[in-house]
Amino acid sequence: MNLKKELPLITIVLLPFFYLAYIWNQLPEKVPMHWNIKGEIDRYGEKIELIIIPILLPLLVYIIFLVVPKIDPKNKLNKMGNKLQTIKILLTTFMSILALFIIYSVKNQSFANQNYIILLIGVLYIILGNYFKTIKANYFIGIRTPWTLENETVWKKTHKLGGKLWFVGGIIVVLTSLILDKDPNVTVFLIITGIITIIPIVYSYIIFKNGIEHRV
Template identity: 25%
Template sequence: MKTARTLIVSAVFVAVAVGVAVWLYPQMPARVATHWGVSGQPNGYSPRFWAATMWPLLIAALAVLTVTLPRISPKRFEMESFAGVYGVLMLVIQGVMLVLGVTAMLAGAGHAVPMATIAPLGVGVLLIVLGNYMGKLRRNFFVGIRTPWTLASEAAWERTHRLAGWVYVLAGAAMVVLGLIGAMAGWMLAAVVVVLLIPHVCSYFIYRRLEGHHSSEGDSP
């Protein structure tokens, strides 16, 4: 996706977030719920101003990063080869943040919204989309499974991201199902986080299998 189109979509997301914030601001109490546990009960609060502005600012910051990161990528790790995929992923992230932000502002203003359902659904859909695009990412310093071993080897990067694609899709699908049936619990969320770390750990073993063990300088031949 071209940069201009990406920026236009980002601008629309920011405008929607700002519009919702302006609409709901008078309805918000002095201290607004901005964090919820897996049960859907609020467990964190912020002043009304920050509760209304944090989501538009977050989406705007993501839009700035979308444009900035490719421009500061070092040589041999340029992002032009997968610019379209990168643009789509950044917009999906912004879109999910918009959904979560609107939901959070509605809940903070006293409207009845099922945070315990919408939050895992949003994150689950995001993981599924990320998983489907993982295999199209190329080596870079900003998106993907960036470990010393994936950055050192193109083959290790590709194999690790193929694995990550399946892991992310499965984890996302699990979150969607748990959100729909209202069964999300703290230990389940922790399990999903652990599962998402699997590709990072496996990248070392993939690298060793593909590249072999190289003796460090000074070792005996």
């Protein structure tokens, strides 16, 4: 690992830890730990539990991106070059922002602006959709179904379609986050996420099956 190259991203990973340390003495011993879909607090816990948030979000994602290319049996991820680094930066930064948002919400005991985080997820969908077609077949990143992993052509076609769906879905999520109130926006977000997840999976099976039938 090139420490000098990774230092800016390591700083981003540590931001939620720094923020949590900064506000630690301002927090009560019992803090909100979970909100329901309406943004209402439905569970409290000890404030020490908050340390799990930056560990499971930016830190874990960052570590995964460090480890996975080294254990990729086909070494496909390393062949992505700068594209893999870009995806790592995007996902790790997103997770750090999400952790900051959650800790900030805990401090203020309010999750009223959940549209903001959904909007951020929409932006992430747009960016990832744009990168889907560049992801090489591998066991760790992308639309990993038995059929995409079995056949490289199926992988490419599935990610080409998935990229378009995620890009368009992300635009819809961003627009609805700006237009709709939080309750209908959550519903739209869940529907869009379901569509862009399920369709590529089904599509990968269909083109794989058709490919087998044509060979027979």
